Amino acid sequence: MALSAISSLVLVGAGKMGGAMLAGWLDRGLPAAAVTLVDPALGPEMADLVARHGLAHATTVEGLAAPAVLVLAVKPQMMAGVLAAVAPVVGPETVVVSVAAGTTLATLGGALGDGPIVRVMPNTPAQVGQGMSVGVGNAAVGPEQRAVVDALMRAVGATAWIDDEGLMDAVTAVSGSGPAYVFLLAEVLAAAGRAAGLPADLAALLARQTVSGAGALLAASELDPATLRRNVTSPAGTTAAALAVLMADDALQPLMTAAVAAAAKRGRELAG
Numbered sequence: 001m002a003l004s005a006i007s008s009l010v011l012v013g014a015g016k017m018g019g020a021m022l023a024g025w026l027d028r029g030l031p032a033a034a035v036t037l038v039d040p041a042l043g044p045e046m047a048d049l050v051a052r053h054g055l056a057h058a059t060t061v062e063g064l065a066a067p068a069v070l071v072l073a074v075k076p077q078m079m080a081g082v083l084a085a086v087a088p089v090v091g092p093e094t095v096v097v098s099v100a101a102g103t104t105l106a107t108l109g110g111a112l113g114d115g116p117i118v119r120v121m122p123n124t125p126a127q128v129g130q131g132m133s134v135g136v137g138n139a140a141v142g143p144e145q146r147a148v149v150d151a152l153m154r155a156v157g158a159t160a161w162i163d164d165e166g167l168m169d170a171v172t173a174v175s176g177s178g179p180a181y182v183f184l185l186a187e188v189l190a191a192a193g194r195a196a197g198l199p200a201d202l203a204a205l206l207a208r209q210t211v212s213g214a215g216a217l218l219a220a221s222e223l224d225p226a227t228l229r230r231n232v233t234s235p236a237g238t239t240a241a242a243l244a245v246l247m248a249d250d251a252l253q254p255l256m257t258a259a260v261a262a263a264a265k266r267g268r269e270l271a272g
């Protein structure tokens with residue numbers, strides 16, 4: 001379905017994630033007149049988006065009519081208060097979407113009733129249409145509601161659906177938090193360049209362009225990452241020397257496995 005078919009969408013929480021999705025949705029045909037943004041402390045970028053598109057903006061949901069789609073993008077720690085506040089504006093047909101890490105369908109349903117609710121785990125590359133969003137719906141989500149949520153998420157990148165909500169903490173740890181690991185890679189590659197003698201600005205340029213260029217190649221190529229890696233690696237060359245360090249038994253793989261496990265554990269803790 002086209003985003004232009006969405007008659008009303010209320011976004012509660014227009015921070016880094018909510019804002020990234022909203023910018024993408026507006027770019028890809030969500031009518032500005034259908035959008036109400038609810039956030040008591042809009043940042044300058046969002047205030048600019050509101051002004052440019054003439055979006056309706058409120059500091060609370062109080063008095064709003066039940067929308068077709070209600071998107072919750074507040075911090076998990078704020079969720080209990082927000083759920084109590086939004087419950088009166090959730091109509092029987094409203095499709096509720098929560099992007100909060102940890103907050104379960106049971107918690108959402110406990111506060112909002114048994115209407116259609118979808119947990120989605122997006123990521124910030126949504127801002128440039130390159131997001132990854134994974135959804136899981138409650139029992140009230142049928143093909144129609146799923147199509148609405150899938151259209152919203154597809155507008156800002158790739159989508160996948162899972163049936164087992166128990167996988168959501170691992171999903172969060174890989175694709176939700178994952179962009180941060182990649183940005184960290186750019187940071188540590190630049191630091192390593194400085195340690196190897198490069199001037200700071202050149203090291204930063206090389207690291208940034210290498211990470212974004214490799215990402216763009218991965219996105220454009222049909223080859224898997226291991227093949228793309230091998231394509232850089234000449235026998236007995238420089239890359240092989242570096243990879244012998246990075247791919248040692250006690251190097252990057254166990255580190256990443258531990259990092260993802262820590263993020264998934266934190267997701268479970270946030271569920272309360």
Ligand SMILES: NC(=O)C1=CN([C@@H]2O[C@H](COP(=O)(O)OP(=O)(O)OC[C@H]3O[C@@H](n4cnc5c(N)ncnc54)[C@H](O)[C@@H]3O)[C@@H](O)[C@H]2O)C=CC1
Nearest residue numbers: 013014015016017038039041073074075076099100101122
């Ligand atoms: N930042 C990311 O990369 C990702 C974040 N998420 C999830 O998205 C949610 C939001 O995270 P961020 O955007 O990073 O946080 P953020 O702090 O940038 O945005 C939260 C927004 O909620 C607003 N807010 C606070 N109380 C509110 C209330 N009572 N009513 C309406 N708005 C309220 C704040 O003013 C702020 O603009 C979290 O639950 C997080 O788990 C999910 C995937 C990726």
Ligand SMILES: O=C(O)[C@@H]1CCC=N1
Nearest residue numbers: 100101172176177178
């Ligand atoms: O750090 C967090 O908790 C959120 C969820 C995934 C990315 N950011």
